[in-house]
Amino acid sequence: MTEITSLSLTDQILGLTDKSFSSKEITESYLKEIKKKKSLNCFISIFEEESKENALLADENIAKNKARPLEGIPVAHKDIFCIKDKKTTCGSKMLSNFISPYSSEVFSKLDNAGAITLGKTNMDEFAMGSSNETSFYGNVLNPINEKLSPGGSSGGSAAAVRANLCSFATATDTGGSIRQPAAFCGVTGIKPTYGRVSRWGMIAFASSLDQAGIIAKNAKDAAIALKYISGFDQKDSTSLNEEVKDFQKEVDANQEHVIGIPKDLIEKIKNDQVRDSFKNAISILEKDGAKIEEINLPHIEYSLPAYYVIAPAECSANLARYDGIRFGHRSKNVSSLEDLYVNSRTEGFGREVKNRIFIGTFCLSAGYYDAFYNKALKIRNLIKNDFDEAFKKVSSIAMPTCSNSSFELGSISDPVEMYEQDIYTIPANLAGLPAISIPSGTANEMPVGLQLIGNYLDEGRILNLANKFQKLTDFHEFK
Amino acid sequence: MSSNNWQPVIGLEVHVQLATKTKLFSSSPIAFGAEPNTQASEIDLGLPGVLPVLNKEAISHALKFGCAINAEISEKVIFARKNYFYPDLPKGYQISQLDDPIVGKGSVEIKLGDKSKIIGVTRAHLEEDAGKSIHDLYSNNSAIDLNRAGTCLLEIVSEPDLRSAKEAVEYLKKIHSIVTFLGISDGDMSQGSMRCDANVSVKRLDDKELGTRTELKNINSFKFVEKAITFEIDRQIKKLEKGEEIIQETRLYDSKKNLTRSMRSKEEANDYRYFPEPDLIPIKISKDQINDVRKNLPELPEIMKERFMNSYELSDDNAELVTINKETASFFEEVLSYEVSSKNAVNWITGDLFALLNKNDTNISESKVNPKHIAEIIQNIEDQKISGPSAKKLLEIVWNEGGEIQELVQKEGLEQISNDDEIEKILDEVISENQKQFEQLKSGKDRLQGFFVGQVMKKTSGSASPQVVNKLLKDKLSK
Numbered sequence: 001m002t003e004i005t006s007l008s009l010t011d012q013i014l015g016l017t018d019k020s021f022s023s024k025e026i027t028e029s030y031l032k033e034i035k036k037k038k039s040l041n042c043f044i045s046i047f048e049e050e051s052k053e054n055a056l057l058a059d060e061n062i063a064k065n066k067a068r069p070l071e072g073i074p075v076a077h078k079d080i081f082c083i084k085d086k087k088t089t090c091g092s093k094m095l096s097n098f099i100s101p102y103s104s105e106v107f108s109k110l111d112n113a114g115a116i117t118l119g120k121t122n123m124d125e126f127a128m129g130s131s132n133e134t135s136f137y138g139n140v141l142n143p144i145n146e147k148l149s150p151g152g153s154s155g156g157s158a159a160a161v162r163a164n165l166c167s168f169a170t171a172t173d174t175g176g177s178i179r180q181p182a183a184f185c186g187v188t189g190i191k192p193t194y195g196r197v198s199r200w201g202m203i204a205f206a207s208s209l210d211q212a213g214i215i216a217k218n219a220k221d222a223a224i225a226l227k228y229i230s231g232f233d234q235k236d237s238t239s240l241n242e243e244v245k246d247f248q249k250e251v252d253a254n255q256e257h258v259i260g261i262p263k264d265l266i267e268k269i270k271n272d273q274v275r276d277s278f279k280n281a282i283s284i285l286e287k288d289g290a291k292i293e294e295i296n297l298p299h300i301e302y303s304l305p306a307y308y309v310i311a312p313a314e315c316s317a318n319l320a321r322y323d324g325i326r327f328g329h330r331s332k333n334v335s336s337l338e339d340l341y342v343n344s345r346t347e348g349f350g351r352e353v354k355n356r357i358f359i360g361t362f363c364l365s366a367g368y369y370d371a372f373y374n375k376a377l378k379i380r381n382l383i384k385n386d387f388d389e390a391f392k393k394v395s396s397i398a399m400p401t402c403s404n405s406s407f408e409l410g411s412i413s414d415p416v417e418m419y420e421q422d423i424y425t426i427p428a429n430l431a432g433l434p435a436i437s438i439p440s441g442t443a444n445e446m447p448v449g450l451q452l453i454g455n456y457l458d459e460g461r462i463l464n465l466a467n468k469f470q471k472l473t474d475f476h477e478f479k
Numbered sequence: 480m481s482s483n484n485w486q487p488v489i490g491l492e493v494h495v496q497l498a499t500k501t502k503l504f505s506s507s508p509i510a511f512g513a514e515p516n517t518q519a520s521e522i523d524l525g526l527p528g529v530l531p532v533l534n535k536e537a538i539s540h541a542l543k544f545g546c547a548i549n550a551e552i553s554e555k556v557i558f559a560r561k562n563y564f565y566p567d568l569p570k571g572y573q574i575s576q577l578d579d580p581i582v583g584k585g586s587v588e589i590k591l592g593d594k595s596k597i598i599g600v601t602r603a604h605l606e607e608d609a610g611k612s613i614h615d616l617y618s619n620n621s622a623i624d625l626n627r628a629g630t631c632l633l634e635i636v637s638e639p640d641l642r643s644a645k646e647a648v649e650y651l652k653k654i655h656s657i658v659t660f661l662g663i664s665d666g667d668m669s670q671g672s673m674r675c676d677a678n679v680s681v682k683r684l685d686d687k688e689l690g691t692r693t694e695l696k697n698i699n700s701f702k703f704v705e706k707a708i709t710f711e712i713d714r715q716i717k718k719l720e721k722g723e724e725i726i727q728e729t730r731l732y733d734s735k736k737n738l739t740r741s742m743r744s745k746e747e748a749n750d751y752r753y754f755p756e757p758d759l760i761p762i763k764i765s766k767d768q769i770n771d772v773r774k775n776l777p778e779l780p781e782i783m784k785e786r787f788m789n790s791y792e793l794s795d796d797n798a799e800l801v802t803i804n805k806e807t808a809s810f811f812e813e814v815l816s817y818e819v820s821s822k823n824a825v826n827w828i829t830g831d832l833f834a835l836l837n838k839n840d841t842n843i844s845e846s847k848v849n850p851k852h853i854a855e856i857i858q859n860i861e862d863q864k865i866s867g868p869s870a871k872k873l874l875e876i877v878w879n880e881g882g883e884i885q886e887l888v889q890k891e892g893l894e895q896i897s898n899d900d901e902i903e904k905i906l907d908e909v910i911s912e913n914q915k916q917f918e919q920l921k922s923g924k925d926r927l928q929g930f931f932v933g934q935v936m937k938k939t940s941g942s943a944s945p946q947v948v949n950k951l952l953k954d955k956l957s958k
Contacts, residue, residue, distance in 0.1 A: 081528075082526075082527065082528045088527065088528075090527065095527065098527065100526070100527070100528075101521060101526070102521050102526070104528060199528075199530060200528070200529075200530055201528040201529075202528055203527040203528045204527075204528065206757075207757035207758050208757035234532065235530060235532060236530050236532075237530065237531065237532055237533065237759050237760055238530075238757075238758065238759075238760060313754060314754075314757055316562075316752075317560050317562055317570075317571070317752075319571075320564065320570065320571020320572055321525040321526075321527070321569060321570045321571050323564060323566075323571060325566050325623070326524055326569060326623075327524075327527075337566065361752065364562070364752035364753075364754055365750055365752060366750045366752075369752075
């Protein structure tokens with residue numbers, strides 16, 4: 001019999017409803033797995049007792065026919081989401097002692113939907129990194145091959161889903177932090193439209209790019225989970241006051257697809273296996289009836305430099321609040337106010353975070369603002385226009401999630417080489433578009449991801465296409 | 480010091496705390512004098528993951544000000560982050576405005592004796608206030624109170640149109656009267672609701688170019704504005720006459736020693752690295768919204784003054800005095816509602832009542848004498864029931880002990896004796912006691928008339944009507 005921990009979310013909801021098993025059983029099974037696979041380092045916090053208690057309450061609700069939509073489903077939250085009275089570290093020494101007095105909207109929504117929070121997952125420090133190696137809590141191991149990186153920054157969430165340590169996990173994506181680890185761990189990860197999910201209580205990295213999303217076993221699961229975290233929130237001024245469609249229905253609906261392929265981009269892929277698996281995936285969809293159109297995204301090649309100005313600029317301000325005064329790490333070695341700032345921040349932040357604060361501070365400085373920040377904003381607009389133009393012809397756009405599969409931990413030391421991990425994922429963040437990564441083959445015996453980018457607010461479309469692909473293939477199955 | 484050859488050039492930046500119910504970006508209440516840190520929410524503390532939500536009331540207050548000074552109103556309002564570290568600035572940046580301030584170019588008219596002058600207002604923008612650092616509460620520590628953090632400020636920047644400390648004070652008074660008449664601020668300088676920085680430079684009269692300016696920080700009363708600017712003009716002229724140069728710098732006014740001293744030079748000035756606030760979307764201001772504000776604008780001081788001159792036949796000076804602020808104006812109109820003469824009302828309010836307020840160091844909204852008291856005192860005088868001196872006495876009693884005017888008149892025996900027979904009897908007594916003086920008066924020593932009236936008043940403890948005494952005395956002399 002299949003372990004209940006490896007069942008899809010859809011099957012777990014069914015099983016709980018028809019009482020094939022209880023929330024207590026699933027929750028305890030997951031907790032047992034988490035303990036067994038502790039060496040993967042997926043979690044920063046585990047709420048063992050509390051989740052067991054909550055599972056009992058969930059079982060009561062189910063027994064009384066009062067089950068909420070995700071009643072009793074054990075989930076994990078990236079440790080970037082504040083949970084009231086819980087440690088929320090963001091993978092940083094700076095916040096290693098921070099107990100949040102309030103909860104994020106993402107947590108509250110899943111909590112209200114009945115989900116059980118097993119714990120909080122490991123991540124790159126302040127979501128800055130593509131390998132999970134910048135975490136103050138040590139890197140996560142890729143469950144498929146423990147020598148390799150799970151990707152980042154949501155490496156803990158992706159690895160936890162892949163290792164069957166939770167039903168699904170929340171994650172965030174600023175430049176690819178959901179999709180790249182999902183690709184590296186052979187799972188499904190969706191970053192919805194910017195503004196679709198409230199950022200309230202989600203620790204900011206780059207406010208205009210940050211977006212919460214879901215990492216799950218497959219597109220159908222992702223659709224269900226996404227449905228329950230989406231929606232307008234008046235606490236977040238950038239959240240969109242738009243109707244949330246029923247992704248659960250849309251994922252299975254009968255939809256026609258026109259897929260845009262940026263041909264220039266695909267031809268430039270250096271890794272043969274990545275390119276071949278991409279072409280293979282497209283031909284599978286084409287055979288199934290999807291129309292394939294060549295498109296042109298002329299400015300997309302400037303995404304990376306634009307991103308690495310905008311994101312650090314915003315981060316330099318967002319991280320200024322960590323000054324050792326009200327919360328977070330405070331240096332003991334202090335004899336002046338200047339010392340308090342400098343030493344607390346020097347000790348509390350890791351190297352990559354400092355790199356980005358420096359870059360961002362520089363880009364915003366008097367005399368450099370126009371040359372860097374303003375120019376980056378212009379590029380961002382051009383990229384948005386490219387996508388708008390493309391979406392006049394197509395219903396979604398396909399490209400690889402990443403130009404390679406997972407790499408060995410410690411093998412990339414050049415920051416710029418690490419930044420290039422995000423070359424295909426960043427454009428969707430700059431444009432604010434929804435994008436999903438699904439497993440579509442292998443390179444070097446490790447999974448590679450197919451990325452599908454949708455038009456604004458059209459998460460349903462890419463979920464539907466992803467689900468279609470997963471019905472035709474078994475790349476997403478954990479073997 | 481001869482300042483004949485020198486022309487001071489002054490511009491003011493006035494920070495007005497807006498009287499909104501809640502803070503600019505959070506729902507924390509605003510109350511002066513609350514226990515430290517009791518009016519600060521997670522947003523005001525700048526906790527990780529919090530987001531600002533704009534207070535619409537602040538927008539409408541700012542629009543009122545813009546319309547009141549006939550300024551251009553920006554079609555969209557964009558906020559920006561102003562980055563600097565300070566312990567009472569929780570986020571490490573202040574949300575302010577740089578480009579597209581809500582209020583653009585406008586102007587106000589100030590009175591200088593019988594001349595008036597137009598002073599340009601460059602802009603007025605919305606921003607959040609910082610908290611307060613308190614350095615004298617604990618011996619070895621500084622304390623931070625974040626109650627004020629996030630309260631709404633309107634920063635009003637004038638053109639360098641002011642030419643003397645006097646003009647600066649008149650301008651500040653004008654701004655004060657506009658914001659209080661609009662009801663958008665309590666304008667209380669002693670509680671920091673209005674604060675002022677002054678940019679001061681001097682040039683030779685015939686110079687076209689402006690001299691090097693210094694910025695005087697945080698001058699918190701009308702008196703200090705005048706003193707600080709006067710000192711600074713003097714300091715600059717002395718330096719220039721010695722052939723020295725003025726250093727562009729920020730200077731702090733020391734009200735105890737009445738001097739300004741250097742705080743930081745231009746080189747040490749912060750680079751605020753402004754960039755658009757990504758957590759807030761641009762706010763659109765529609766023409767309808769502006770028209771609506773314009774239509775519902777309360778009566779402004781100039782218009783009210785004109786109305787008072789026309790409807791109540793007040794002189795220019797008197798009208799100016801009772802429209803000095805909203806409270807005085809409504810006090811005056813309430814007194815008039817009891818149908819007393821406007822001339823008497825003005826005299827009593829601006830004379831005896833103002834003197835009492837001054838003596839007790841308070842303002843009219845705290846007055847222990849209410850409009851009804853004043854009106855009834857005037858009525859008693861107009862009906863010749865009490866004498867002027869009695870009325871003054873009555874006012875003192877009401878101020879100190881309270882009570883009803885009619886009862887006090889009775890109780891204190893202040894009712895005027897206007898019965899001719901009674902007064903004549905007393906006058907006869909006085910004449911017989913002072914035969915010699917009466918003879919002198921008869922023979923033309925007119926100034927003795929006052930002596931006799933005074934004696935009668937003394938014998939009646941001031942309750943005789945002086946008019947009647949005078950009339951009777953005249954009768955006796957002509958006999």
